[in-house]
Amino acid sequence: MAALGLLASTMTAVEAARASPGDEHARERDQLVAIERLRQVVDSDPVRFAGLSTNGAGHVTVHVLGAAATARPDLREIRQTAGAAGITLTVVDQRHSLDELTRIQRAVVSDQRLAAVGSARVIGARVDPETNSVVVRVTGKAAALTLKMQQIYGDTVRIQPTPELFETLGRFNDTSPFYGGDRIGNPTKICSYGFSLTNLYGIRYGITAGHCWPEGTPVSVTRADGGTGDRGEGYDVFGTVQFRRNGGGALDNELIGGRDYGGLIWVSDILWSDGNIALPVHEARASCSGCYVYVNGSVSGKRLAKVNGFEDCMTVGGAYSCGLWSATSTDGQPICRHGDSGGPVFAYDGRGGVVAVGILTGGSEDGTFCVYTDMPRILSSWQSTITTG
Known part of the structure; x- marks a missing residue:
């Protein structure tokens, strides 16, 4: 296997022959x-x-x-x-049928008794078979609204506090609170934003690869092209690198702070026209050998990959990093390139959201073999939790 390189900065894609998906992917x-x-x-x-x-x-x-x-x-x-x-x-x-829960779901979102209770507002509801209930998304201070709703609908409803939602323009036009998959950078290089974590004090940070920048480096959200060395042109402040781990057997990651970082990631199949296609992060967990994940850097976009297994420690770009898994392209096309470093690796959870699996660290020159740092280990190392949407 060719030597592995880091994925920071920009690299020319090397075309690779298409391969038919494996039997497990077809299954x-x-x-x-x-x-x-x-x-x-x-x-x-x-x-x-x-x-x-x-x-x-x-x-x-x-x-x-x-x-x-x-x-x-x-x-x-x-x-x-x-x-x-x-x-x-x-x-x-x-206890409750789908018919009953669906009727309650429709009633909750149109119930005028819930229209104005303090600053709280119902912005949506969904049937959740796992909890046999209707999950109601509420913005604002929800205590009074929660009490009133439970008085009307009893134990068939659960409240899920949610920030005010708004239309966004994609990973190259994002604003705070930023979503995973954004292209971030400065005149020296570009990387990708993976996920957000929330520490013990409730402070959110954006996670990217530790080999991207030293502590104290200011970083911006960038356009798709243009700027110094065609690395993208900064148009909004993303934050400053505040904590960093890189090399020496550490987990390759750093935390960027100073702005707000949301619990959603971009998931469009088309890199250049994300529109408002984003999904909430529901949890973080490790993958497994033979499982399928999506790698989602801001250069390569969302690509399907098959997990080879847990590699633990490897030398990547001259740095000895640990907590690594490896994955291979399912179709022979590049799944990670320079500039994808720090980008999210995720899986769909079947419940309208995604599972945070890791962040991209490095890969082969043709981009068909990649390594990523395990997200649960990153969170444990910072005594933090994944920011959910």
């Missing part, structure tokens, strides 16, 4: 198709079902109304569909 696509069929069956009988939830493509939980007076649905079609796709199926009894 995952088949499982996603099967899950959609299962969802259609569940949605077609909302009186007896309580919803469907997933944990990756290979694990599905079907939630069924457990009331004794209600006849249980016929699960033969569901079991056959899941079995044919190699999906592990779990059936769980719940």
Whole structure:
């Protein structure tokens, strides 16, 4: 294997021959198709079902109304569909049906009794099969609104405090609170912003690769091109590098502070036209050998990769770094290039959001083999938690 290099700055892409996706990737696509069929069956009988939830493509939980007076649905079609796709199926009894929760979901967002309770405001609601409830997103100080809502709807609702939402313009036109995947830099080099963490004192920082800049370096959000050395032109202050770990067996990461950093990341398939396509980060966890993840640097964009396994410590660009996993392109095309350093590595969680897996550290010159630093280890090292959206 060619020597690994760091991904800071800009590099010319090296074309690689396309390769057919592996059997496991094809199986995952088949499982996603099967899950959609299962969802259609569940949605077609909302009186007896309580919803469907997933944990990756290979694990599905079907939630069924457990009331004794209600006849249980016929699960033969569901079991056959899941079995044919190699999906592990779990059936769980719940108190509230999908029909009941859907009616409450619609009522909550239009209930005039909840329209003006102090500064709080309902901005959305969703059925959550896992908790057998309706999760209501609320902005402002929600204590009074929460009490009133529970008086009306009881234990069928859960409040999820949410910051005020607004339209954004993408990873090259982002403003505070910044989303993961932004291109960040200064006249010396460019890197990518991965995720935000929240420390024990409630302070948020943006995480990127530790080899990007020394402590005290000011960093800006940059445009797609232009500026010194075509490294992007800064148009908004991103912050200043405040804490750094790099080399000597450390985890390759640094924390940038001074602005606000949101709990969402850009997830568009098209790098140059992100629009407002972003998803919330729900949690952080390690991946596994043979699993699929997405690497999402600001140069290469969102690319599918297969995890090879946990590498622990490797020399990357002359620095000895630890906490590393390796991953390989699924189609032979580059998944990480210079400028992608620090970019998010994530997986979809099947519940409308993403799992933070790591941040990009380095890769081979052709960009088809990459290493990334494990996100749970980064968080543990700073005694912090992932910032969620």
